Amino acid sequence: MRLLFFLKKEALQFLRDKAIFLFVLYAFTLDVYIAGNGFILTLKNGGMALFDLDKTVMSREMTSRIRKPYFQWKEEIKSSEEALRLLDQGKTLGVLTIPPNFQKKLHQGRTVSLQLLLDGTQITSSTLASAYIAQITADYGQEFALKYYGISSPTMAHMPRVDGRTRVLFNPNLEDPYFTALDELFMVVTMISIILSATALVRERDYGTLEQLLVSPIKPRQIILTKILFTMIALILASHITLLLVLQGAFGIPMRGSYLLFMGVTALYIFSCCGIGLLIATLAQRLGQIGLLTILFLAPILFLSGGWVPTEAMPRWMVPLTYLSPLKYYTDLGLGIYLRGESFSLAWREILAMAAVGSGYFLYGLVRFRKIYR
Amino acid sequence: MSRESFNRIKAVSSKELKEIIRSPLFLLLAHFVPVALFLVFGFGLSLDVENIPTALLDLDRTQTSRELVNGLVKTKYFHLQERAENNQRLINLLKRGKIRLALVIPPQFQKRLYQDRASPIQVLVDGTYPYRGLVIKNYVKAYLTSFNTGLAQNWLNKRGQTSVNLQPIKLETRFLYNPSLVSSYSLVPGLLVVILMMNPAIMAALAIVKEKDYGTIYNIYSSSITRWEFLLGKVIPYYGLNFINILILFLLSLVLFQVPFKGSLFLLLLGSIIYIFTTTGMGLVVSAFTRSMVAAQIVTIIITIIPSFLYSGLLMPVSNLGREGEIEAHLFPAMYYMKIVQGTYSKVIGLKEMGTNYLIILAYGTILFFISLLLFKKREG
Numbered sequence: 001m002r003l004l005f006f007l008k009k010e011a012l013q014f015l016r017d018k019a020i021f022l023f024v025l026y027a028f029t030l031d032v033y034i035a036g037n038g039f040i041l042t043l044k045n046g047g048m049a050l051f052d053l054d055k056t057v058m059s060r061e062m063t064s065r066i067r068k069p070y071f072q073w074k075e076e077i078k079s080s081e082e083a084l085r086l087l088d089q090g091k092t093l094g095v096l097t098i099p100p101n102f103q104k105k106l107h108q109g110r111t112v113s114l115q116l117l118l119d120g121t122q123i124t125s126s127t128l129a130s131a132y133i134a135q136i137t138a139d140y141g142q143e144f145a146l147k148y149y150g151i152s153s154p155t156m157a158h159m160p161r162v163d164g165r166t167r168v169l170f171n172p173n174l175e176d177p178y179f180t181a182l183d184e185l186f187m188v189v190t191m192i193s194i195i196l197s198a199t200a201l202v203r204e205r206d207y208g209t210l211e212q213l214l215v216s217p218i219k220p221r222q223i224i225l226t227k228i229l230f231t232m233i234a235l236i237l238a239s240h241i242t243l244l245l246v247l248q249g250a251f252g253i254p255m256r257g258s259y260l261l262f263m264g265v266t267a268l269y270i271f272s273c274c275g276i277g278l279l280i281a282t283l284a285q286r287l288g289q290i291g292l293l294t295i296l297f298l299a300p301i302l303f304l305s306g307g308w309v310p311t312e313a314m315p316r317w318m319v320p321l322t323y324l325s326p327l328k329y330y331t332d333l334g335l336g337i338y339l340r341g342e343s344f345s346l347a348w349r350e351i352l353a354m355a356a357v358g359s360g361y362f363l364y365g366l367v368r369f370r371k372i373y374r
Numbered sequence: 375m376s377r378e379s380f381n382r383i384k385a386v387s388s389k390e391l392k393e394i395i396r397s398p399l400f401l402l403l404a405h406f407v408p409v410a411l412f413l414v415f416g417f418g419l420s421l422d423v424e425n426i427p428t429a430l431l432d433l434d435r436t437q438t439s440r441e442l443v444n445g446l447v448k449t450k451y452f453h454l455q456e457r458a459e460n461n462q463r464l465i466n467l468l469k470r471g472k473i474r475l476a477l478v479i480p481p482q483f484q485k486r487l488y489q490d491r492a493s494p495i496q497v498l499v500d501g502t503y504p505y506r507g508l509v510i511k512n513y514v515k516a517y518l519t520s521f522n523t524g525l526a527q528n529w530l531n532k533r534g535q536t537s538v539n540l541q542p543i544k545l546e547t548r549f550l551y552n553p554s555l556v557s558s559y560s561l562v563p564g565l566l567v568v569i570l571m572m573n574p575a576i577m578a579a580l581a582i583v584k585e586k587d588y589g590t591i592y593n594i595y596s597s598s599i600t601r602w603e604f605l606l607g608k609v610i611p612y613y614g615l616n617f618i619n620i621l622i623l624f625l626l627s628l629v630l631f632q633v634p635f636k637g638s639l640f641l642l643l644l645g646s647i648i649y650i651f652t653t654t655g656m657g658l659v660v661s662a663f664t665r666s667m668v669a670a671q672i673v674t675i676i677i678t679i680i681p682s683f684l685y686s687g688l689l690m691p692v693s694n695l696g697r698e699g700e701i702e703a704h705l706f707p708a709m710y711y712m713k714i715v716q717g718t719y720s721k722v723i724g725l726k727e728m729g730t731n732y733l734i735i736l737a738y739g740t741i742l743f744f745i746s747l748l749l750f751k752k753r754e755g
Contacts, residue, residue: 003531017606019669027676034702035684042508062543087550088721090713106542113544120549121560121716124505127423130547131512138519141543149538151530160525162489163494164518166511169468171501175597195675199668200397204589206667285399288584291576291671292403298679299411310506312425315417332471337670340469347470 002218003226009231010200027188028238032246035183042174043128047074047092051083054102059120062140063096070132087119090333094118094129106144170256170339177251178339183307185242186334190301190327193235193270195294197277199287200227201369206287224369228274236263247338256341265333265351272326272358274300278365282372305331326361329354382599386607390581394611404577408569408606408619409626416562416631423509428475429456434483442495442521443477451513464498474500475510487525523639562631563719564688570646571653571682572675574616578657579674580667581608581703582750587667601750605743609654616650637718641725645714648735652707653678655742662749687712707738 019345048071052059063073074092077083083095097115105112116133118126167306171178201224204210213223240263247253255262281292303309304318305327309321322328336342336350344351394401428447432439447454455473457463464476478496488491497514501507523540530538582605585591594604620643627633635642657674664670682688686708703709710731717723725732 017666017669019664020672023669023673023676031676031680035680038685038700038702042504084550088723089727109537109539109542111539111542111544113546114595116545116547118547118549121720123422123560127507127547128508128512130549131509131516134545134547135512135516135519137543137545138541142523142540145538145540145542148542149535151538157462158490159529160490161492161522162487162518162525164514165494166497166499166514168499168501168507168511171504171507174501174504174507176504179502184680190674191679192672195672203668247470286397287396287587287667288580288671289400289403290668291579291675292400292407292573294671294675295572295679296403296407296410297578298675300414303414310423310503312427313422318417336469336471339502340471340500342469342471346466350470 003222006218006223006226007230007233010227011234014196014230014234017241024192024234024238027192028185028242031188032181032184032242033100033250036177036246036251042176043070043125045072046070046125046129047072048129049074049083049086049092049095050076051078051095051097052076053078054098056103058103059098060143062137063098065136065140066096066133071129074350083117083198087117090119092119093125094133095124106141106148109148124173159189170341177337178253179195181247181251181253182335183331184340185239185247186305186307186327187302187313188242189239189266189270190233190330191294191298192238193231193273194277194280194298195230195290196234197204197228197274198280198284198290198294200231201278201281202284202287202290220370221366224278224366228271228278231274231277232267232270238266239263239266247289253338255338257337257343259346261347262334263338265330265337265347265354268351268355268358269330269334272330272354272361275358275360275362275365276326278358278369279361282365282368301327303326307331323353324357326354326357329357379600379603381653382603382608383610386599386604387610390608391611391614394615400417404573404615405619405622408573408623411569411572412562412565412626413630414637415565415568416627422554423506423513424450425453425477426451426506426510426513427455427473428452428477429458429464429473430454431458431461431464431476433479433481438484438487439479442479442694446477446514446517449513449517468498468500471500471502474503474506475514490529496542512673547723559633559720560716561635561688562627563715564686564712566620566627566646566715567649567708568682568688569623570616570620570650570711571656571686571708572678573619574612574650574654575657575660575678576671576674577615578609578612578654579660579664579670581612582660582661583664583667583670586665605746605750609658612654612657613647616654617647620646620650633719635719637722638724639718641728642714642718645711645718645728645732645735648732649707649711649714650737652735652739652742657748658746659742659749662746681706682708685709707735710734710738737747 045068048066050063050073052063055220066073077086077095083097086092087095095117097117099114102112118129120126132204157268168174204213214220276297280290280297284290284293287351304322304325306322311322314322333342333350333354335346336347394404430443431445443454445454452475456467458467461478464478467473468476476498478498480494482496483493499507499510526540527538530536580685584593624642628635660670660677662675664673681702685703685706687703713731714728717728
């Protein structure tokens with residue numbers, strides 16, 4: 001009963017500060033929506049400029065294959081200075097140069113080199129663009145060669161060939177929101193649960209209301225647990241809203257696994273984050289330090305999660321550190337259950353690991369907290 | 375500005391500075407947080423898709439099937455993690471996210487090739503991370519194309535057509551500004567954008583609300599100081615602290631990360647100073663409209679961390695964002711500063727090409743200052 005009253009106090013405090021309430025709501029709805037819609041990781045309409053010194057039927061035929069949805073030709077240029085200027089100003093992603101006598105050389109059976117300049121500061125787009133254009137030009141060259149040497153298609157059917165039948169699983173059309181919206185939700189959950197729990201704990205001390213609580217019949221342990229319980233309830237509700245309204249409502253991302261398992265894992269994750277919040281609360285002396293401390297913890301947690309930076313691309317010494325980030329497990333599990341339909345029998349190891357890491361932070365925070373408030 | 379006005383600003387600034395200095399943890403965090411972020415992200419932030427964990431189910435177990443797989447996994451892009459025993463194992467590994475690519479080579483794979491036929495293999499790509507999935511798909515396709523060209527060339531050779539050149543078109547790709555696509559060259563300077571947004575904003579967010587929360591704001595309400603003098607005096611120490619951060623981060627990028635700096639230092643510093651003026655302004659606005667430190671910090675973190683990471687052009691060029699993302703990117707000053715950072719670090723371009731970015735950031739900051747002036751009232755309610 002006492003706990004219920006205390007829970008009610010926390011809820012009132014949360015709801016009465018309209019700025020907090022509104023921005024938390026924003027983070028769980030619009031922010032996830034914008035990230036899901038606005039973030040295009042795959043290459044779409046990459047702007048290209050053409051420097052065609054050949055201007056023949058073949059050069060046109062080949063360049064016409066470099067087209068939407070991946071590319072769009074922005075303009076045709078007349079000098080290499082112009083190419084550099086366009087790239088300097090970021091007006092195009094790349095410039096393709098076709099040398100003079102392109103068609104003639106091919107007809108003589110010789111090899112021609114094309115030059116592709118790409119903006120190296122745009123790493124992801126340039127990587128994809130170089131792969132696509134290499135494929136397009138190689139295909140074009142091979143088709144021409146087969147025709148040129150009079151190798152007809154019936155003959156080709158008798159050539160040995162490995163036929164790679166590629167199937168993309170879990171997100172067959174590689175749609176961006178599947179990942180971006182979910183990952184954004186994971187980041188929002190992390191951010192808000194850490195800062196809400198940390199501030200909830202330091203607030204009483206900073207305002208001097210902690211003494212009132214300590215002389216009340218509620219035990220200090222109960223104070224902590226109730227505050228964390230409130231954060232968990234509030235954020236599970238908020239995640240539900242995101243799931244129903246944004247992920248399934250706006251984006252229509254199908255839930256392949258068990259809804260209950262997903263929410264259970266989310267609850268466990270929020271608990272782990274509250275443990276980190278508790279730890280931050282013990283490090284901060286004043287309320288004003290929470291923000292910077294949260295960023296200090298949050299950045300490595302987000303970074304080591306493997307969501308944006310693939311674990312396999314990290315330096316080797318960094319990989320063991322990823323196991324300290326509870327978000328790593330949550331990203332694996334969340335995406336696994338939601339998109340890949342991972343069941344409990346496949347997921348239990350990660351769930352266990354997340355629980356262990358989360359409890360570690362929590363217990364350490366609790367020990368420190370007790371020392372301070374004794 | 376009159377002499378009294380100057381004195382009042384000075385008084386507020388020195389009070390604010392003393393408060394910062396007398397809270398050693400805050401002062402430590404003010405400089406340590408940017409450096410820590412810089413180190414963590416600078417060393418490991420890489421978007422390269424390499425060492426892709428791959429599993430193989432080879433039901434053919436012939437020389438050709440081994441050749442096919444070995445050729446693929448000896449590149450730096452793939453890493454053979456497991457030879458699976460059956461299909462179910464592959465699917466489980468994929469579902470658990472332990473591998474991102476699975477290859478299934480059916481029985482009779484080699485035999486079909488020897489019979490001069492198309493020989494199918496199954497390539498399963500994990501689509502959970504769309505960008506990585508796409509890159510993996512492309513890598514495998516490119517590899518198979520070159521493998522097939524080899525097969526075809528062999529086949530033609532056996533039939534006496536030795537002069538056939540099946541790849542008459544060569545593509546020479548060059549990545550400008552960052553020739554080897556080293557992620558750190560573009561990401562480390564980009565981190566300036568992220569860090570110099572979060573840090574000044576979160577520090578300044580406390581400037582006013584702190585006084586409201588502790589009740590000391592009543593001293594200000596009843597004093598003769600005007601609103602703009604108070605706000606200016608409040609933020610000046612934060613400009614100073616963050617200017618030091620600019621210098622620290624710039625030096626670290628050169629010395630520790632060895633990022634080449636090709637442009638004008640003056641232009642970078644000018645842009646950075648205007649930028650921290652603006653990001654401090656973001657914090658100030660939050661500080662003016664919130665009522666508690668808790669709210670101020672939560673709001674600032676929500677409005678700075680995610681946009682500065684996602685919509686600055688750090689991970690993704692802005693032109694690549696969808697419509698909503700592009701609007702959001704243009705609404706935040708991060709994107710404009712990113713252009714200045716890239717323009718001075720890697721592309722050597724001058725004020726003529728980048729001038730508008732400076733003006734936009736400056737205008738943004740000025741508007742923010744006026745908004746906080748409007749929001750901050752010298753009375754309750």
